Amino acid sequence: MTAADLQKSGNDIRRHVLRAVHRAGAGHIGGVFSAADMLAALYFDILRIDPARPLWEDRDRFILSKGHCGIGLYAVLAMRGYFPIDELSTFDAIDSRLQGHPDMTKLPGLDMSTGSLGQGLSPGVGMAIGARYLCKDFRTWVMLGDGEIQEGQICARLDPVESPAAKWRAFGWHVIECDGHRVADFLSACKEAGEIRGRPSMIVARTVKGKGVSFMEHEYTWHSRPITDADLDRAIQELDAADTASRAGAP
Amino acid sequence: VSALLAQRDVFGDIMIELCRRDSRVVLVDGDLANSTKSDKLASAMPERFFMMGIAEQNLVGVAAGMATVGLKPWVASFAAFIATRDLDQIRVVVAQPNLNVKLAAHYSGLLTGYTGKTHQVVNDLAIMRSLPNMTVIAPCDGVEARAAMLAIDQYSGPVYLRLTRDPTPVISDRERPFEIGRGVFLRRGEDVGFVSTGAQTIRVLAAAEMLAGDGISSTVLHMPTIKPIDADALVEIARTTHHILTCEEHSVLGGLGGAVTEVLSERLPVHIERLGLRDIDGESGPNEALIDKYGLSTADVVRRARALLAAR
Numbered sequence: 001m002t003a004a005d006l007q008k009s010g011n012d013i014r015r016h017v018l019r020a021v022h023r024a025g026a027g028h029i030g031g032v033f034s035a036a037d038m039l040a041a042l043y044f045d046i047l048r049i050d051p052a053r054p055l056w057e058d059r060d061r062f063i064l065s066k067g068h069c070g071i072g073l074y075a076v077l078a079m080r081g082y083f084p085i086d087e088l089s090t091f092d093a094i095d096s097r098l099q100g101h102p103d104m105t106k107l108p109g110l111d112m113s114t115g116s117l118g119q120g121l122s123p124g125v126g127m128a129i130g131a132r133y134l135c136k137d138f139r140t141w142v143m144l145g146d147g148e149i150q151e152g153q154i155c156a157r158l159d160p161v162e163s164p165a166a167k168w169r170a171f172g173w174h175v176i177e178c179d180g181h182r183v184a185d186f187l188s189a190c191k192e193a194g195e196i197r198g199r200p201s202m203i204v205a206r207t208v209k210g211k212g213v214s215f216m217e218h219e220y221t222w223h224s225r226p227i228t229d230a231d232l233d234r235a236i237q238e239l240d241a242a243d244t245a246s247r248a249g250a251p
Numbered sequence: 252v253s254a255l256l257a258q259r260d261v262f263g264d265i266m267i268e269l270c271r272r273d274s275r276v277v278l279v280d281g282d283l284a285n286s287t288k289s290d291k292l293a294s295a296m297p298e299r300f301f302m303m304g305i306a307e308q309n310l311v312g313v314a315a316g317m318a319t320v321g322l323k324p325w326v327a328s329f330a331a332f333i334a335t336r337d338l339d340q341i342r343v344v345v346a347q348p349n350l351n352v353k354l355a356a357h358y359s360g361l362l363t364g365y366t367g368k369t370h371q372v373v374n375d376l377a378i379m380r381s382l383p384n385m386t387v388i389a390p391c392d393g394v395e396a397r398a399a400m401l402a403i404d405q406y407s408g409p410v411y412l413r414l415t416r417d418p419t420p421v422i423s424d425r426e427r428p429f430e431i432g433r434g435v436f437l438r439r440g441e442d443v444g445f446v447s448t449g450a451q452t453i454r455v456l457a458a459a460e461m462l463a464g465d466g467i468s469s470t471v472l473h474m475p476t477i478k479p480i481d482a483d484a485l486v487e488i489a490r491t492t493h494h495i496l497t498c499e500e501h502s503v504l505g506g507l508g509g510a511v512t513e514v515l516s517e518r519l520p521v522h523i524e525r526l527g528l529r530d531i532d533g534e535s536g537p538n539e540a541l542i543d544k545y546g547l548s549t550a551d552v553v554r555r556a557r558a559l560l561a562a563r
Contacts, residue, residue, distance in 0.1 A: 057321070104319075104348050111319060113348045116339055122309045123344055126316020126324070129301065133277070134320065153340075156306035221285070224364075 001044050009044055009079065010037035016075035016088050024092040027100075031145060032072035042141065043076045051081040054108035060138050061111040061127045065120020066145035067101040074098050074107070082109040118151025120144065168202040180205025213238050255418035256393030259357055262414060263288030265400045266325065270299045275323045276404070279314045281307050287327040287357045307332045308340045311352070315344040318351045323404070329363075330356035330413060334375035341409075346382040351407045359389070359413045360449065360500035361533045361541045368532040376448075377505025379411040380478045386431060387477040389413040389449035392421045395475060398429035406431055415450040415500075417538060422453055432476050434484035440468025443556045444492030446485065448474045448507045451500045451547060458552035467560065480510045482518065489519045494559050496524050500547055503527040522563070526555050 001009070013036040021027035043049070047060045064073045071091055078085045083097070090096035097106040101115030112123045124142035131138055148154065168175045174196045178189040186205060193201035209223075210216030213235040227235070269276045270292065282305045284290040293300040303310050307328055314324035326333065333341070333356045345352045356375060363370045379387045388403065388410060390396040396414060403410045422437070437452070438459050447455040452473045459469045472488045474481065489495060495515070497508040508525030515521060528545055542548045 061319075112316070113344060116343045119308075119312055119340060119344055122312020122340075123316030123319070125309075126313035126318075127320050128316075129313065130317045130320035130322050133298075133322065136320075140316075153306070153308045153312070156304070156309040 006040050006044055009040035013072055013075045017071050020071055020088045020091040023089055027071055028068045032069045035069050035072055039072055039076045043080050058136055058138050061140040063112045063120045063124050063142045065114055065142055066148055067114030070102040077109045117148035118153045121154055165204045174199055174201045177204045180207035181211055256421050257418040258393050258396040258414040259288040261393040261396045263291030265397050266292045267295045269404050270296050277322050278325045278327055279303055279310050281310050281328045283328055289327045307336050311337045311340040312344055314352045315350050323351055325353040325355055327355045330359035330375050331370050331372035334372050334378050345409045346384045349384045349408055352409050353403055354411045357414050358416045362417055362538045364416055365535050367535040371533040373502045373528045376477050376501050384409055386410045388475055390475050391450055391452040392419050392423050394421050394425055395423040402429040402431055419450055419453055422456055432479045434481035435473045437473050438471040440470050441492055442467045442469060444470045444488040444495045446472045446511050447498040449500055451498050454549045455498045455552050457549040461553050477507055477510055482514045485511055485514050486519050489515050489521045494522050496526055496555055496559055498526045501527050503529055524559055
């Protein structure tokens with residue numbers, strides 16, 4: 001298909017959606033129309049799929065994370081031959097396979113049930129990990145709405161970002177980095193944060209897990225565990241010695 | 252009494268066994284591998300172990316995606332996080348699409364190692380049991396946990412496996428295979444009928460032995476599967492004992508006690524009382540102190556059973 005043909009298919013999706021929503025007396029339109037041209041391009045050009053074999057193991061996967069735009073997906077699936085075009089008229093009717101939000105247990109061609117916003121990206125990651133694990137070359141596509149990326153689960157999936165400071169900067173915060181073990185450094189960071197007006201501040205304090213006791217530093221098993229009598233004595237001695245040394249060094 | 256055994260140690264070992272048997276089995280972890288003993292698998296078969304960070308909702312979604320491409324994912328986390336923090340994810344991308352995702356819910360109930368009410372969950376059975384397509388299992392000890400995991404591996408569909416943290420005595424028969432949906436009669440008698448689940452069954456069995464010493468006979472029906480509940484076994488215990496006490500390290504609302512009363516009120520109404528947490532959350536403390544304070548000890552079970560008999 002040429003780009004012009006695909007553009008026309010986008011409008012075919014829109015026409016089907018308008019008729020289905022009109023008949024149902026309810027349904028999402030705006031978000032579907034924002035997605036229609038991309039759905040046409042994906043389903044008529046990009047995706048490696050075979051409508052005759054909706055469960056083909058090597059097919060590309062597509063997840064419509066913004067599930068409220070399901071009618072747009074149904075339209076393009078019908079246009080690709082997954083089910084008869086006439087069935088679009090059953091949208092939202094009782095017993096229909098075309099649910100208000102996509103239900104993968106009912107309709108062929110749906111790779112994931114969606115509708116609760118922010119949940120589509122994680123299964124996409126699972127499918128992609130699965131493809132790699134199974135040595136398959138299919139690709140996984142996830143369409144997200146710009147609104148639903150406010151959901152925490154989406155950010156959870158975007159990790160790991162290089163540094164916490166970069167992450168908070170990207171969110172538009174005023175970021176102050178400091179040494180979380182040097183009280184003077186932390187105090188000046190707090191002072192700076194207190195002077196910032198008009199946007200939130202984030203102090204990113206560099207710290208060492210287990211700081212202050214040599215055998216606990218950087219040792220993750222000390223996250224939570226019982227302490228023996230001997231370890232207790234050693235730890236207290238180290239802390240006492242550090243205080244003594246610091247007093248001796250003070251002016 | 253044999254040596255103590257922890258369900259989480261069994262979990263780590265059996266994950267390795269399942270992964271060796273079937274190349275499709277994988278484990279998704281939320282940075283709790285040393286608590287859930289998933290680290291055993293991480294060391295033995297790192298290619299089967301996926302650490303997805305402290306992002307429990309994401310864990311469940313990733314596992315759902317894996318299940319759709321033919322893998323057999325297990326999610327390992329704390330029961331409190333799985334049953335409540337992940338509830339919408341489990342509902343929408345696991346239970347509703349009926350995907351083959353196994354949820355290993357560690358640190359269930361009150362005995363969570365000095366963590367307090369945020370990490371204790373006392374209503375997970377009620378929550379999980381109410382989800383269509385979900386199977387809910389709570390083994391009593393490490394031996395039964397092993398058998399349950401082998402059975403769960405052979406079952407296709409969402410399963411919530413409720414595990415307890417600390418080592419307990421073993422009361423299960425090592426030779427008995429686990430049948431999902433089947434209750435187990437551990438003891439038979441006529442004066443009182445106990446229906447119990449999870450590690451609480453160990454305390455109930457001890458109570459039954461104490462009562463027997465005083466000439467009170469009892470039936471102990473252990474229900475390692477909360478859903479689907481073994482309705483026929485419940486009718487049988489109701490027919491032979493007439494007075495039933497349900498026992499669980501869980502709220503009395505909607506868990507085992509709820510399931511038993513639902514079944515028997517329709518099929519064979521008898522006098523039923525429920526022992527468990529009375530619509531209250533837990534707190535930090537040593538295991539013994541928690542079990543005592545919240546009325547779940549062997550002595551509490553004995554007391555409730557005597558009261559039940561006195562009231563007839």
